[in-house]
Structures are given as C-alpha cells and as structure tokens.
Amino acid sequence: MTGRILLIIMCLATSLIGGIHASAADSLDLHRLGERMYRDGLLPDGTPLRGYVRGDVEIDGTAFSCSNCHTRSGLGSVEGQVTSPQVNGTSLFKPRYLFKDQVKNSISKSRGVTRPAQALRPAYTEETLAAVLRGGIDPTGRELAPVMPRYGLSDKDMGILVRYLQNLSAVFSPGVTDTSLTFATIVTDDVSPEDRQAMLASLETLVTINQQTKTQKKLPQFAKMFRMLDTAYFRDISVRIWELKGEPSTWAAQLDAYYQKEPVFAILGGISNKPWKPIHEFCETNKIPCLFPITDLPEVSGASWYTLYSSKGFYQEGETAGRFLSNSIRDGAGGKVLQIVRHTPQGNALSSGFTASWNESGLGQLHTVTLDQGQNLDSSTLHNLLLQYAPDSVLIWTDDEIISALAKMPPEAILPQMFISSRYVGKSVTSIPGPLRDRLFITYPFRLPEDEKTFKGYKEFLTLGKLKQPDEKRIATRTFSMIHVFLQGLKELRQDFYRDGLLDVLAMLPDQYLPDFERYSFGPGQRNASKGCYIVQLDRGQSPQLIKRSEWVLF
Amino acid sequence: MNSSIVRTVLIFVIASCLVSHSVTALASQKPYQRTVEKYSLPDVTLINQDGKRVSLKSMLQSDKTIIVDFIFGTCTTICPVLSAGYVNLQNRLGEENSKVNLISISIDPENDTPRVMKDYLKRFQAKPGWDFLTGSRKDIDAVMRAFNAYIPNKMSHYALTLIHPPKADKWIRIYGIMSSSEFVDETKKTGL
Numbered sequence: 001m002t003g004r005i006l007l008i009i010m011c012l013a014t015s016l017i018g019g020i021h022a023s024a025a026d027s028l029d030l031h032r033l034g035e036r037m038y039r040d041g042l043l044p045d046g047t048p049l050r051g052y053v054r055g056d057v058e059i060d061g062t063a064f065s066c067s068n069c070h071t072r073s074g075l076g077s078v079e080g081q082v083t084s085p086q087v088n089g090t091s092l093f094k095p096r097y098l099f100k101d102q103v104k105n106s107i108s109k110s111r112g113v114t115r116p117a118q119a120l121r122p123a124y125t126e127e128t129l130a131a132v133l134r135g136g137i138d139p140t141g142r143e144l145a146p147v148m149p150r151y152g153l154s155d156k157d158m159g160i161l162v163r164y165l166q167n168l169s170a171v172f173s174p175g176v177t178d179t180s181l182t183f184a185t186i187v188t189d190d191v192s193p194e195d196r197q198a199m200l201a202s203l204e205t206l207v208t209i210n211q212q213t214k215t216q217k218k219l220p221q222f223a224k225m226f227r228m229l230d231t232a233y234f235r236d237i238s239v240r241i242w243e244l245k246g247e248p249s250t251w252a253a254q255l256d257a258y259y260q261k262e263p264v265f266a267i268l269g270g271i272s273n274k275p276w277k278p279i280h281e282f283c284e285t286n287k288i289p290c291l292f293p294i295t296d297l298p299e300v301s302g303a304s305w306y307t308l309y310s311s312k313g314f315y316q317e318g319e320t321a322g323r324f325l326s327n328s329i330r331d332g333a334g335g336k337v338l339q340i341v342r343h344t345p346q347g348n349a350l351s352s353g354f355t356a357s358w359n360e361s362g363l364g365q366l367h368t369v370t371l372d373q374g375q376n377l378d379s380s381t382l383h384n385l386l387l388q389y390a391p392d393s394v395l396i397w398t399d400d401e402i403i404s405a406l407a408k409m410p411p412e413a414i415l416p417q418m419f420i421s422s423r424y425v426g427k428s429v430t431s432i433p434g435p436l437r438d439r440l441f442i443t444y445p446f447r448l449p450e451d452e453k454t455f456k457g458y459k460e461f462l463t464l465g466k467l468k469q470p471d472e473k474r475i476a477t478r479t480f481s482m483i484h485v486f487l488q489g490l491k492e493l494r495q496d497f498y499r500d501g502l503l504d505v506l507a508m509l510p511d512q513y514l515p516d517f518e519r520y521s522f523g524p525g526q527r528n529a530s531k532g533c534y535i536v537q538l539d540r541g542q543s544p545q546l547i548k549r550s551e552w553v554l555f
Numbered sequence: 556m557n558s559s560i561v562r563t564v565l566i567f568v569i570a571s572c573l574v575s576h577s578v579t580a581l582a583s584q585k586p587y588q589r590t591v592e593k594y595s596l597p598d599v600t601l602i603n604q605d606g607k608r609v610s611l612k613s614m615l616q617s618d619k620t621i622i623v624d625f626i627f628g629t630c631t632t633i634c635p636v637l638s639a640g641y642v643n644l645q646n647r648l649g650e651e652n653s654k655v656n657l658i659s660i661s662i663d664p665e666n667d668t669p670r671v672m673k674d675y676l677k678r679f680q681a682k683p684g685w686d687f688l689t690g691s692r693k694d695i696d697a698v699m700r701a702f703n704a705y706i707p708n709k710m711s712h713y714a715l716t717l718i719h720p721p722k723a724d725k726w727i728r729i730y731g732i733m734s735s736s737e738f739v740d741e742t743k744k745t746g747l
Contacts, residue, residue, distance in 0.1 A: 053636055053639060053732075054636070054640075054732050054733070054734045054735075055734045055735075056643075056734050056735045056736055057636070057639050057640055057643050057734060057735045058639070058643060058735070059635070059639045060639075060679075060680070062678065063635060063638070063639070063678045063679050063680075064635045064639065068631045068632070068635060069631050069632045071631070077631060077632065079630075079631055079632040079633060079710055079711070079712075080632070080633050080710075080711050080712050080713045080714070081633075081713055081714070082632045082633060084631075084632060146732065147632070147633075147636050147732060360606065360669070360670065361606065507629075508710050509710075510707075510708040510709075510710055510711075511708065511709075519665065519692075521663065521665050521666060521709075523627065523628075523629035523630070523663060523666060523709075524629050524630075524631050525629050526629055526666055531665040531666060532665065551691055553664065553665045553691070553692070555602045555606070555668060555669065555689060555690070
C-alpha cells in the first residue's frame with residue numbers, strides 16, 4: 001500500500017514539474033542531481049548554487065547547502081536563535097501545523113472526529129515552493145528569516161530541487177511498522193562468551209524496560225534515561241542478534257542475508273575484536289545507522305556517514321602520541337624518532353594514527369620498523385634497533401612482549417624516551433621496573449581511575465548494569481553509553497522514523513559526560529564522539545598510580 | 556485509544572510546546588544590537604589553522620582593526636552566516652583588507668583541529684587576514700567568559716561579532732547578524 005502511494009507521488013511529481021519527463025535512468029540521474037544541489041550546493045552544471053542572506057550577503061552553496069541547516073533528512077534543526085523548519089516531502093506538501101495541533105488532529109482522526117486546527121501555512125505547490133525559494137515569501141505572505149538564502153534558480157534547476165524535496169524523507173525507513181521498531185546488534189565469533197553476554201545483557205535492558213514502561217512508566221525506580229522511551233512507547237522495540245562467523249571477507253554476505261530476511265532500522269552497538277571495516281562498509285552501502293559498536297579498531301574515514309564510534313580506538317592513541325611528541329619537539333626535545341610496529345590490526349592502527357599526526361606537524365625525522373609474524377621483539381632485537389637508529393624517542397606498538405624485552409635489556413643499553421599503548425600491552429604494563437618508568441610514556445584511552453571514581457554518573461551506570469565494578473573491557477558501560485545517547489536521539493526524532501533523521505538529531509545533541517571516555521561531543525558529520533586520549537606515566541609505587549602528563553585533547 | 560495513551564500524548568504535547576515549538580518559527584527580524592564594551596582578556600596561547608601557537612593578547616594588541624567571532628567547523632546554521640559575512644567583508648574591503656584582522660575562535664575545540672579549521676577557511680575561500688583559532692577547552696572557556704560570550708552548549712550559540720578599533724580600549728559588540736553593507740560601515744567606523 002505504502003509502495004503504491006509512493007509510486008503515485010513519484011508519478012505526480014514527474015508529471016507536474018515543468019519540462020521534466022524522465023525514464024527510470026533519467027529519474028535516478030535527476031535524483032542524484034537534486035541530492036547534489038541539496039547536500040553539496042552544486043547546480044546540475046557543477047557550479048555553486050548562489051544566493052543572498054540578510055539582504056546583501058552573498059553566499060556560495062558549497063559552504064552553505066540546504067542540508068547544512070535543514071539537515072540531510074530534511075527534518076530541520078534548531079540552533080541557537082534559528083529554527084530551520086522541516087523541508088522533507090511529507091512536511092512541505094501538507095499544511096504546516098504547530099506540533100500540538102498536529103497531535104490534536106491525529107487524535108481526532110483516530111476517533112473519527114474532525115477538529116481541524118488553523119494551519120501555520122497551507123501545503124506548498126511546486127509554484128509556491130519555487131516562489132518562496134526565490135523570493136523568501138511563503139504562501140501566507142509571511143517573509144522567511146533573513147538567514148534563509150534567497151536563490152535565483154532557473155526553472156529547470158528549480159524543478160530538479162523541488163522533485164528531490166518531494167521524495168526526501170517521504171516514506172519511513174525500513175524496520176518500522178505502526179507497532180514495532182526493529183533493531184539489530186552484531187556479534188562476531190571471535191568474541192568470548194563473557195564479553196558477548198556483557199553487551200547483550202545491557203541491550204536486553206533496553207527491551208525489557210521498554211516493555212515495562214508501557215505498564216509501569218510511573219514507577220520512580222525507572223532511571224531517567226528510560227523515560228525518554230515515551231516517544232516510542234507504543235511501539236515494541238526488539239533487537240535481533242546478527243552473529244557473524246568465519247573470515248571477515250564473508251561478513252558482508254552474512255549481513256546481507258540477515259538484512260534480506262528482516263530489515264532493521266539501525267544497528268545498536270555490536271562487538272568484535274577484529275577490524276570493524278566490513279560492517280562499517282555494509283552500513284554505508286545499505287544506509288543503516290550503526291551506533292557506538294564496541295570496537296577498538298573502527299574504520300577511520302572522514303567521508304562516511306552511517307557509523308558513529310565512541311572514539312577512533314587504537315588510531316586515536318597513536319594520533320595523541322604523535323601530537324604529544326611533536327609538541328615536545330617544538331619545545332626543544334630531540335627530533336629523531338623510531339617507530340616499532342607489530343604487524344597486527346592493533347599495531348597498524350596505532351602506527352597509522354601516529355604517522356598521520358606526525359606528518360601534520362612536519363617536524364623531526366621518523367623511521368618505522370615493522371615486525372612481521374614470527375619476528376620476535378626480544379631484548380637483543382630492541383637493543384640492536386636502538387643502536388642502529390639512535391633515536392631520541394621510540395614508539396613501540398606491540399602487546400606485552402615489550403614488557404619482558406625491557407626487563408631483560410642489557411645494563412649498558414641507553415634507553416631513549418619510550419611510548420607504548422596501555423590497551424595493547426594490557427595489564428602487565430604496571431610490571432615495568434621502577435627505574436624505567438621515568439622514561440616511559442603510556443597512551444591511556446580512558447578517564448583515569450581516580451577521576452572515574454568521582455565521576456557522578458558512573459554509579460548510576462553500574463547500578464543499571466547490575467555491576468559491582470566495571471567489567472575489564474568496559475563493555476557493559478560502553479553499551480549503556482550507547483543506549484543513553486540512542487534514547488536521546490529517539491526522543492528528538494519524535495515520530496519521524498527516518499534513518500538519516502536519527503543521525504541528524506544525534507549530531508545536534510549537547511556534549512555528554514559518560515563513563516569510560518571523557519566528553520562525548522557531536523556535530524553534523526562528526527563520527528567519533530570522544531576525541532582524546534591521555535598520555536600518562538607510572539609512579540614508582542608497587543601498585544603504580546597513573547600520573548597524567550597531558551590534557552585529554554592535544555593539538 | 557485508552558486514557559493513559561491520551562494522557563501521555565498530552566504530556567508530550569505540552570513538553571513539545573514548552574521546548575522547541577516555543578521557539579517561534581523563525582529567527583528574529585529585528586536589526587542587530589550594538590553596544591560598546593570593555594573587556595579584560597586572558598593571556599592564553601591558542602592554535603591557528605596552520606598549527607602555530609599564537610598569543611591571543613598579542614594578536615589583539617594590533618595596529619589593525621580586529622574582528623572576533625565564535626564559530627565551529629561543523630556548525631550548520633549561524634556560523635556559515637557569520638562566515639559568509641567575513642567573506643563578503645573581505646571582498647568588499649579590497650585593498651583595505653590589509654588593515655583588518657578577522658579572527659574566528661572555535662567553540663568546539665575537541666573537533667576543530669588545525670586541519671578542520673584550514674578546510675573550513677578553504678571552503679569559505681577566506682583571504683589572508685582571517686585566522687581560525689582553537690585551543691584547550693579551559694582556554695577557550697576563559698576567552699568566551701572574558702567576552703561575556705560563554706556558551707556551554709555549542710548547539711545553542713548565537714551570532715556575536717566583536718570589533719576592536721586599533722589601539723582602542725573598548726570593543727564594539729554586535730549581537731545579531733549584519734548585512735554586508737552594515738558590516739562594512741561598522742568596520743570603516745574604526746578608522747579605515
């Protein structure tokens with residue numbers, strides 16, 4: 001039925017827009033051209049869309065596209081003093097009401113009673129929409145805000161844009177029915193049963209509480225965050241578990257099969273010890289939001305849209321080490337740097353992040369040595385590398401093999417300043433002999449333990465997860481952070497169940513203070529919420545404490 | 556529809572009215588507000604789009620007219636308007652551009668790295684004389700507070716332009732968005 005309505009709308013759109021009679025292929029092209037105008041501010045001929053704001057301030061569409069303010073989904077935004085209203089198909093071509101009137105009308109309709117409220121404006125037609133885009137006057141004669149550009153578009157270009165708007169967020173995304181919202185989470189077969197359970201149990205809480213909310217929503221023991229479910233409370237929330245087995249190269253086909261069987265609105269969390277890339281790409285291809293998977297090996301990409309990560313994982317640790325070292329070289333430290341990299345996804349991610357930020361600074365001299373499988377980093381290999389390169393600083397991106405190598409270094413070895421990753425090395429990092437600690441800098445990707453203890457929201461999260469203390473890998477707390485952010489998004493999304501809309505509203509969230517990582521911040525196109533990492537040292541104690549040597553975010 | 560559903564919908568309606576829909580449909584049509592203010596600015600070191608450390612105080616103690624605004628690299632609504640104002644000002648001033656230093660200070664320092672800021676300036680076709688500065692959250696907060704422009708949530712920030720005539724002890728504070736000709740006039744009043 002919905003498909004038929006869409007078809008009728010599309011046919012009408014095609015016949016109404018002057019001069020555009022399109023075949024299916026042309027129709028796709030026209031959609032792409034419209035999308036480019038809307039998102040990138042480029043006209044079909046490739047030149048920027050031009051317009052004026054505040055009377056005479058000329059703007060270039062590439063820096064000022066429609067989606068900038070009205071968002072990619074067309075559901076609009078509120079920023080500071082400016083409200084950019086909804087411009088998606090279902091909004092523009094229907095009368096616009098205050099939200100309260102809209103709800104009042106739908107209640108009346110469901111009871112078979114008509115109580116029409118006064119519309120703010122009537123439905124746009126192609127002609128009135130073209131007029132408002134050109135001259136800034138809506139069909140009621142009201143003038144739009146001066147920050148809304150007035151565009152001098154030709155009839156043909158206007159036709160393409162109007163057609164695009166007619167189809168923009170016009171039909172709910174898959175995974176939504178009148179009574180249900182279906183999500184998935186992903187678990188790969190390299191994940192231990194304990195880790196799997198830590199994530200799934202937390203996710204189950206979301207489903208359980210949603211069910212309870214329907215009947216017990218007034219009980220005070222419900223955590224504040226779950227009250228946000230009110231918006232979706234009349235829909236059943238379910239989370240499917242998509243288990244991925246075998247080689248990552250086969251994951252895409254497995255994901256496709258799951259998706260064909262039952263489409264989902266979004267992927268909530270997910271967990272893997274392997275690089276997230278195949279899942280990231282699946283989500284990009286199928287335009288499915290994926291929120292804060294538990295991975296330390298995310299896909300680091302400036303251009304992707306659909307996956308939101310809590311941080312850039314190992315890459316971010318390397319990046320921070322690069323900035324820390326570049327700053328100390330700028331302040332006079334020696335600039336000869338050696339990077340020893342274990343050829344694993346973890347080592348490579350640390351190295352990529354380091355090299356990227358190192359290259360940005362353009363200081364010093366960097367040598368990178370990659371250790372392949374079977375090539376041990378024992379004390380003699382390390383000693384020889386240090387003698388060969390005589391670096392001022394050495395970054396050692398390996399697991400705990402570095403700890404025994406350092407413990408057995410010959411007494412005559414001259415050790416430079418060293419950097420390692422606490423997450424890659426693991427717990428044994430604290431067994432580094434005391435005298436070496438002064439020369440050892442450690443990337444630490446979480447809030448420091450003593451700060452975490454005083455962090456106000458932390459206990460609340462532990463209680464929700466029924467945890468006495470955080471699980472070592474922070475899986476439950478990270479999953480609860482995801483749920484917390486997701487629920488805020490769901491609340492803001494209201495009844496507009498469009499996937500791009502979910503990502504748009506998440507981009508508008510204020511900064512969040514959550515367990516594990518420092519300050520989560522958001523913004524259109526920002527895809528890594530927490531942007532920093534600490535550099536720490538160990539004190540000389542038997543159970544060494546971490547001493548902060550950097551801010552969370554370095555430049 | 557049962558009564559609990561109706562009640563919930565009504566609560567939601569009221570909440571919605573109080574929150575976003577109390578923001579009247581569109582921005583204020585009033586002209587901008589102009590005041591003259593004195594500020595005591597902190598001595599902080601910020602980072603520009605080239606990754607260079609710059610002392611804000613020494614940047615502001617200049618023989619040029621200084622213009623400051625607060626933006627962020629992924630901002631959707633206000634910042635592009637402010638930045639379009641900067642671009643148009645640079646274009647309209649022509650040769651006199653060399654007498655003006657435009658400064659944009661990030662209110663999203665975690666995300667606004669030198670690379671993000673450089674890309675932003677490139678996107679707006681900024682000419683030399685427009686710097687985008689970031690820094691530690693602490694320093695940025697100190698600068699915002701000093702200008703009486705503290706914005707705890709970047710998504711609720713507003714249009715503010717601060718103009719400092721050469722060697723003056725006071726700032727012109729513009730609240731709201733100027734047209735291009737108003738911006739040129741305000742700038743020229745500083746003695747160009």
